[in-house]
Amino acid sequence: AGYYGDAAGASSGQCAGQCAAGHYCRMGSSTAFATPCPSGTYNPYAGGGSPLACLDCPLGFYCPAGTVTPVECPKETIARAAGF
Secondary structure (H helix, E strand, C coil), X not given: CCEEXXXXXXXXXXXXXXXXXXXXXXXXXXXXXXXXXXXXXXXXCCCXXXXXXXXXXXXXXXXXXXXXXXXXXXXXXXXXXXXX
């Protein structure tokens, strides 16, 4: 987990690697962008292997699906709870 192409019998090292930041890869994933972290969460690190790699978006920011770095809310708006 945390890698794509981590199945036995891969014929090329180019077909495997760490899962991309903003995403996570369960065992048997075939792409670095297998599963984006859901909206309201982010993952700044490569190699996430489960939804637990996705962190709650902090107050004052929003996080669309697949976010690597939380986006600051526009001026004169506010996120009233974490996880937006």
